[in-house]
Amino acid sequence: MGALVFLVLFLVGVKDIFQKHHAILRNYPLIGHIRYLLEYVRPEIRQYFIESDEEKLPFSRNQRAMVYARSKLQNDKRGFGTIVALYEPGSQWLCHSNLPQHPQPESFRIFIGGPECTQPYSSSIFNISAMSFGALSPNAIRALNRGASLGRFAHDTGEGSISAYHREFGGDIIWELGSGYFGSRTPEGRFSDDKFVQQVRDPQIKMVEIKLSQGSKPGHGGVLPAAKVSAEIALTRGIPMGQDCVSPASHPEFSTPRELMAFIVRLRHLSQGKPVGFKLCVGQPWEWFAIVKAMLDTGVYPDFIVVDGKEGGTGAAPVEFTDYVGMPLQEGLRLVHNTLVGIGQRDRIRIGASGKIISAFDIVKTLALGADWCNSARGFMFALGCIQSRACHTDFCPTGVATQDLQRQKALVVPDKAQRVKNFHEQTLVCLGELIGAAGLVHPQEVTADYLMVRDNQGKAVSLTSTLVSLKKGELLSKNLGSSLAEPFQSYWHRSSPDSFRLTEESLG
Ligand SMILES: Cc1cc2nc3c(=O)[nH]c(=O)nc-3n(C[C@H](O)[C@H](O)[C@H](O)COP(=O)(O)O)c2cc1C
Numbered sequence: 131m132g133a134l135v136f137l138v139l140f141l142v143g144v145k146d147i148f149q150k151h152h153a154i155l156r157n158y159p160l161i162g163h164i165r166y167l168l169e170y171v172r173p174e175i176r177q178y179f180i181e182s183d184e185e186k187l188p189f190s191r192n193q194r195a196m197v198y199a200r201s202k203l204q205n206d207k208r209g210f211g212t213i214v215a216l217y218e219p220g221s222q223w224l225c226h227s228n229l230p231q232h233p234q235p236e237s238f239r240i241f242i243g244g245p246e247c248t249q250p251y252s253s254s255i256f257n258i259s260a261m262s263f264g265a266l267s268p269n270a271i272r273a274l275n276r277g278a279s280l281g282r283f284a285h286d287t288g289e290g291s292i293s294a295y296h297r298e299f300g301g302d303i304i305w306e307l308g309s310g311y312f313g314s315r316t317p318e319g320r321f322s323d324d325k326f327v328q329q330v331r332d333p334q335i336k337m338v339e340i341k342l343s344q345g346s347k348p349g350h351g352g353v354l355p356a357a358k359v360s361a362e363i364a365l366t367r368g369i370p371m372g373q374d375c376v377s378p379a380s381h382p383e384f385s386t387p388r389e390l391m392a393f394i395v396r397l398r399h400l401s402q403g404k405p406v407g408f409k410l411c412v413g414q415p416w417e418w419f420a421i422v423k424a425m426l427d428t429g430v431y432p433d434f435i436v437v438d439g440k441e442g443g444t445g446a447a448p449v450e451f452t453d454y455v456g457m458p459l460q461e462g463l464r465l466v467h468n469t470l471v472g473i474g475q476r477d478r479i480r481i482g483a484s485g486k487i488i489s490a491f492d493i494v495k496t497l498a499l500g501a502d503w504c505n506s507a508r509g510f511m512f513a514l515g516c517i518q519s520r521a522c523h524t525d526f527c528p529t530g531v532a533t534q535d536l537q538r539q540k541a542l543v544v545p546d547k548a549q550r551v552k553n554f555h556e557q558t559l560v561c562l563g564e565l566i567g568a569a570g571l572v573h574p575q576e577v578t579a580d581y582l583m584v585r586d587n588q589g590k591a592v593s594l595t596s597t598l599v600s601l602k603k604g605e606l607l608s609k610n611l612g613s614s615l616a617e618p619f620q621s622y623w624h625r626s627s628p629d630s631f632r633l634t635e636e637s638l639g
Pocket residue numbers: 259260261262265266287288289290306341343344345352409438439441442443444445484485486487505506507508509522532
């Protein structure tokens with residue numbers, strides 16, 4: 131036996147010396163493998179033994195523990211007092227009232243749908259953010275949709291089309307159309323009216339969301355690594371197996387803001403009046419202004435806009451995009467909210483927001499900045515059992531959430547995790563009710579920046595309102611826009627055009 135072990139080790143050592151890919155193994159045959167082993171288990175060792183409770187990678191142990199506790203209906207309270215650094219710049223708090231109220235979390239809903247919309251949707255103010263079948267396993271999709279059905283909230287399909295797993299439990303669906311138009315595409319990759327109509331009129335589909343961009347990889351288009359393109363996914367999306375599934379970065383159906391408005395009209399018509407909107411991570415401010423100018427020029431308004439922050443998650447994305455491209459949620463949301471106020475149309479268009487929103491206080495902060503509702507992707511992944519191993523792009527997800535591997539996805543038991551999804555949503559809204567109740571409010575729509583304080587860079591506590599740019603209603607419609615207009619409106623509003631996403635010729639000169 132000993133001789134056999136020695137022989138195997140000897141052969142491995144010889145192979146190490148002669149292989150040409152790993153310099154470490156050529157110099158340190160056999161023992162060099164210890165390095166690779168340690169690299170492999172480093173994330174787990176770090177997570178279990180080294181990471182502190184507040185260290186955010188990207189979600190802290192405390193944040194994850196809160197979701198796990200809420201989704202299992204366990205004790206989510208904490209004893210002894212806060213560990214938050216209250217005197218650090220950027221720390222925030224809610225101002226409570228001497229007249230607390232008792233809001234009803236079941237009433238935390240809003241109607242989405244402008245005047246052109248004949249089938250407005252009564253939406254929860256907290257929903258499951260877009261995550262496609264492909265990025266997530268069939269069982270994850272089934273558990274999310276069943277949870278959404280049990281808790282009466284919405285489940286966004288992500289750009290991977292509507293699969294049979296989305297339909298099994300009848301939970302409300304927001305159908306996302308990325309630039310690949312999966313589920314409604316022609317063989318050439320254009321949008322197919324016929325295929326769209328075949329699905330969109332189903333009552334389970336409540337809204338249609340055109341995906342312009344996503345915070346973690348704006349301007350890149352969707353990527354589903356070849357390892358995750360199973361036969362079933364290839365069939366659902368209408369794509370070949372064994373190749374990375376990459377959606378184009380831009381939509382083949384429109385190349386100007388005006389054409390985007392025409393596409394919205396087309397989808398609304400084909401869906402027989404369901405709410406149609408778009409999701410974006412704000413990039414170049416003039417492109418966003420150009421879209422708004424197209425709204426003004428055509429009289430076509432989306433029913434909703436979802437603003438995704440750069441801090442948002444992804445199934446797979448190039449590192450540089452995840453880290454350095456796109457506007458974080460706070461700035462993007464504020465810009466979108468302010469522009470709509472500035473053109474006097476804020477009441478007509480609902481704004482959703484996503485980007486590391488996981489607790490009731492995160493929801494309050496986001497509503498205070500101008501959102502009407504919030505979406506969470508990774509929060510609901512934690513409810514499904516995700517342990518933040520950050521291997522979603524590899525198909526080796528240890529919890530069965532983000533994998534197409536048949537064996538691995540069996541780990542996720544649908545009825546159990548569906549209940550957790552429902553519980554996480556419910557308990558978050560219960561906590562939200564307690565929070566806004568403490569501030570003397572009865573509905574999340576009453577939350578404004580006046581109810582929050584923030585510590586500025588000098589360490590002074592100021593009201594959140596005083597730190598924000600706020601446009602007046604209709605201010606951008608004035609013929610004589612003054613030089614006091616805030617940035618980036620001052621620089622780019624008059625230099626953007628409804629006919630192009632680019633800065634106009636005149637402005638470039
Ligand atoms: C696994 C995974 C898959 C995703 N797939 C999509 C997608 O198909 N379409 C999309 O618009 N966003 C997608 N997203 C982004 C989320 O919808 C959301 O915008 C972002 O993660 C912010 O939410 P979070 O911070 O709550 O995760 C995905 C995110 C994750 C984590």
